[in-house]
Amino acid sequence: MRFSSLTLEDFGPYKGVQTLDLTGDDGVTIIWGNNGRGKTTLLNAFRYALYGKVYGRNARMAHSLQKIGNWESFDEGKYGFRVSLNMEVDGVDYELTRQYSVRSGVTVPRSDNDYKEDVFLKKGGTFVSPNERDHILQTIMPEKVSRFFLFDAELLGEYEELLNDESAMGPKIKNSIEGILGVPILINGHTDTNEILKEYRKDMSKLARHNQHAEKVGTLLEAKQSELETHEAERDALREELETLKSAKQTIEEEMSRTERIRDLLNQKGRLEETIVSKKAMLSDTLRELQSLTKQAWKGMLGTRIGSVVEELNKAIEELKEKDARHVYSEQLMAELRAGIGSGRCPMCEQPMDNDLICRLEEELKHPKAGFASLTQEEKTNLIEMQARKTQLERLITPNLRDEIRSLEARIAGLKVDISDAEQQLAAVERQLSGVEDMDGIASLVKEYANCVAKISIVEQGIQKQEEKINDIKHLIRELEDQLKKHGGGDLKIAENKRNFCEQLTDIFDKGVELYRERLKDKVEQDASDVFLRISNEPDYCGLRINENYGLSIIHRGGRTIEIRSAGYEHIVALSLIGALHKNAPLQGPIIMDSPFGRLDPDHKEKMVAALPSLSEQVILFVYEDEVDTQLVRRLLGSTLQHEYSLERISAMHTKIIET
Numbered sequence: 001m002r003f004s005s006l007t008l009e010d011f012g013p014y015k016g017v018q019t020l021d022l023t024g025d026d027g028v029t030i031i032w033g034n035n036g037r038g039k040t041t042l043l044n045a046f047r048y049a050l051y052g053k054v055y056g057r058n059a060r061m062a063h064s065l066q067k068i069g070n071w072e073s074f075d076e077g078k079y080g081f082r083v084s085l086n087m088e089v090d091g092v093d094y095e096l097t098r099q100y101s102v103r104s105g106v107t108v109p110r111s112d113n114d115y116k117e118d119v120f121l122k123k124g125g126t127f128v129s130p131n132e133r134d135h136i137l138q139t140i141m142p143e144k145v146s147r148f149f150l151f152d153a154e155l156l157g158e159y160e161e162l163l164n165d166e167s168a169m170g171p172k173i174k175n176s177i178e179g180i181l182g183v184p185i186l187i188n189g190h191t192d193t194n195e196i197l198k199e200y201r202k203d204m205s206k207l208a209r210h211n212q213h214a215e216k217v218g219t220l221l222e223a224k225q226s227e228l229e230t231h232e233a234e235r236d237a238l239r240e241e242l243e244t245l246k247s248a249k250q251t252i253e254e255e256m257s258r259t260e261r262i263r264d265l266l267n268q269k270g271r272l273e274e275t276i277v278s279k280k281a282m283l284s285d286t287l288r289e290l291q292s293l294t295k296q297a298w299k300g301m302l303g304t305r306i307g308s309v310v311e312e313l314n315k316a317i318e319e320l321k322e323k324d325a326r327h328v329y330s331e332q333l334m335a336e337l338r339a340g341i342g343s344g345r346c347p348m349c350e351q352p353m354d355n356d357l358i359c360r361l362e363e364e365l366k367h368p369k370a371g372f373a374s375l376t377q378e379e380k381t382n383l384i385e386m387q388a389r390k391t392q393l394e395r396l397i398t399p400n401l402r403d404e405i406r407s408l409e410a411r412i413a414g415l416k417v418d419i420s421d422a423e424q425q426l427a428a429v430e431r432q433l434s435g436v437e438d439m440d441g442i443a444s445l446v447k448e449y450a451n452c453v454a455k456i457s458i459v460e461q462g463i464q465k466q467e468e469k470i471n472d473i474k475h476l477i478r479e480l481e482d483q484l485k486k487h488g489g490g491d492l493k494i495a496e497n498k499r500n501f502c503e504q505l506t507d508i509f510d511k512g513v514e515l516y517r518e519r520l521k522d523k524v525e526q527d528a529s530d531v532f533l534r535i536s537n538e539p540d541y542c543g544l545r546i547n548e549n550y551g552l553s554i555i556h557r558g559g560r561t562i563e564i565r566s567a568g569y570e571h572i573v574a575l576s577l578i579g580a581l582h583k584n585a586p587l588q589g590p591i592i593m594d595s596p597f598g599r600l601d602p603d604h605k606e607k608m609v610a611a612l613p614s615l616s617e618q619v620i621l622f623v624y625e626d627e628v629d630t631q632l633v634r635r636l637l638g639s640t641l642q643h644e645y646s647l648e649r650i651s652a653m654h655t656k657i658i659e660t
Contacts, residue, residue, distance in 0.1 A: 001140055001589040002618050004086040004093075006049070010070040011081040012041035013655040020645060020657060026617040027640035030633065031657075032625055033647030038655045039622035043594045044068075047150050049085035049098050051143045052117060065100055066112045071653040079109050089140045095122040096137070141589060144179050148581055151593045174549040181520050182586045183513065190509035197506055200499040201225055201477070221480040228473045235466035242459045249452045252445060259442045265429050266443050272426040276419055283415040290408045306393050313390045320375060320383045327374040337361055520584060521546045528552055528573075528580035531614065535572050535607045544576065552577055571599045575608065579615040590618035597627045609633055613640045 003022045008014040020042075022029055033039045044054045054068055069081045082099035097120045106114045121133040128136065141149065178184065202225060256263070340347040341358050353361075375383070433439065481496075529543035532554075544552040545561065552573050554562040565573075575596065582591060597605050605628050612619050634641060644660045 001087055001089045001587075003046075003590055003620070004088060005084075006042075006045060006086075007082075007084040008045055009082040009099075010073045010078065011045055011048075011083055012068055013038045013070065013653055014041070014045075014657065015070045015072055015650075015654045018657045021643060021659070022618070022620070024642035026613070027642040028612050028619045028621065028637055029643040029645075030621045030623055030641065031645045031647065032623055032630070032660075033655075034624050037647040037649060039594055039624070039647065042622055043150060043592060045083050046085065046592055047146070049083045049096055050137065050141055051146065052098060052119070064112055065117075066109065066115060069100070072651070080115060087140075093122075093124055094136070094140075096120075141587070142179070144176060145585075145587065147176055148578060148585070149589050149591060151578060151591060151596075177550045177581060178517070181524075181581070181584060183517060183520070186509060186513045186516055190506060190513060193502060193506045193509055197499065197502040198225070198229070200495060200502050201481075203495045203498070217480055217483045221477060224473055224477050224480065228470060228477065231466050231469050231473065235463055235470065238459050238463045238466060242456065242463065245452055245456045245459060249449070249456065252449045252452060255442075256445050256449065259445065262433070262436055262439075262442050263445065265433055266439060269426065269429045269433065272422050272429065275422045276426065279415050279419045279422065283412060283419065286408055286412050286415065290405065290412065293405055293408065310390055310393050313386050313393070317383060317386050317390065320379055320386075323373075323379070324375050324383075331374075334365055337365060341365075521550065523584050524550065524577070524580045525552070526580075527583045528576040531579040531611060532572060532576040534611045534614070535576065535604060536569075537603045537607060544573065550577070568599045568601060568604060571596075572604060572608070575615070579611075582616045588617070590620055591616040592620045592622075594622045595624065595627060596621060597623065606632060606636065609636045612637065 005022055006020040007017065008019075009017045020029075020031070031039065031042060048054050048068075054065060069079060073079075080099065080101040082097065084095060084097040086093070086095050088094070099118050100115050101118065102109050103114055103116050109115055119130075119133065121128050121136060123132075123136065202222070336347040340353065341361055344358070345352055436442070481499075525544060525546040528546070532544050532552075533541075540557050541554055541562070542557040543555050545555050546552055554565055554569065554573065556562060562569075578591065582588070597608060600608060609628065609632065612621070646658045646660050648656045648658050650656050
């Protein structure tokens, strides 16, 4: 397939009728335009003509078509738009026109519902019916393989997922790759022959029931075949559920990626709210603790004075107690001396005392010293009163709480600052979230993702169990069919031969799918390596190695895989894969790329430009002027540069296509 021309009428910034002429020999067409001039809109014009869809930047969701019409024309009362794509497919000319016009009775359209879409296809100059039109469009370029023809730079990130076994995107791209390479044809063949095999086995069972010797085996065989169909149906239903869950998982992953910043803000909001609640609770507890200490603080303030009074009381009490103790001691001593005088022996050492000593002791006992006198009644009363007063005062003595109160006050001040800071941060986060809708749905994405992953695991286990049961039943069916051979008649023999033939055919398709896949991978790996080596400027890289998902790893000449590669090399690897797929696909068509040089350094840009004609017979590029040097492009492409156009700004809502 080759594109001959693209005609736009009031599509995006392209006011009025404007045409891109794409006729010529094999080669490259370049459309130069700065940001905002409509390069992505031109890519969408091809997509709209073929599939009736328009994608926004950084999104894989269809854009509202009502917003695609030219604004200046809309303000002038001319509504809707039209895109016509002329192409040649296998030597046959086609003209595809898709137009979006206002419905009858609508004065000023306000939404997509106010428009209707019409699609016309001419084949060799003759209009075809809608059914034939749809069949032809599905045949020449199915939408599921459009990612390998309509190629914007935003797809590069998806190709990186081909190396990630845990990503849902990798298997999806793999299926698309196998679709463009023709693998589903063999898979469908395997499916069809397997269904026919089931019918032949049923025929054997029915014939066996009419055979007297094989009736029991036939009845059991028929029951097992019915059981097999039940388990296969359950397995197939689980597989469909698995695909649905994987698709849902991918959708959630994409939504999580799109709303990552919002989810970060929601998580931050939750953490700040928890911090505020926690800090306020701590502040409340600390205030209560300070209030309790404040009630006791006056005691601490009197502590010094009370301590001084208690110290004086202790001194006076000790003096009276000491006087009372001396009196008691003197009374005991005098009692012992009197006993010694009576016995004539010393009360301490039991030695005899002479009369002179006894006389002196008797004289001393008649006149005791004043220091050994007992407490007077007044002193006894004072002692009791002072002891009672001391007890009361000691109850009032508490440590000085000043330092502890100051510590609590500092803690309170710190908590208030923390709460204020958190509240200000929370207010800032809430301002950023003020325009966000469905925050509850966004916040629940992580939980939805976890639930989806858990369901996938359960369904995969269910599929495995069904496969085990299916294999067991198939083994038993084979044994029963072998038993039928012993009793087989003519018709049964014919049915058996049909079954055997179909089994062999199914086996051929089964092995053929895997063999075709492996050969395709080898061929894609080799062709991608050829493109890669033409673009790469690293002499130590010797090629690429393909994985199960058709992801490509860079291989060092020493045999090691380059685990971490730059964004520029990711770009180069993706472009190499695109070129290899086009070379091996049964469906041949142009490559249309938007901003393909953005992440390449000057050396790689030069090599990439030189390699463009080898990617496909027809390459159409949308490039901004500083993305790659114009003179370099013209020098490297030479005669393979078929057309050059520039996008000239007339106004913010009006771009004109100029051929240079």
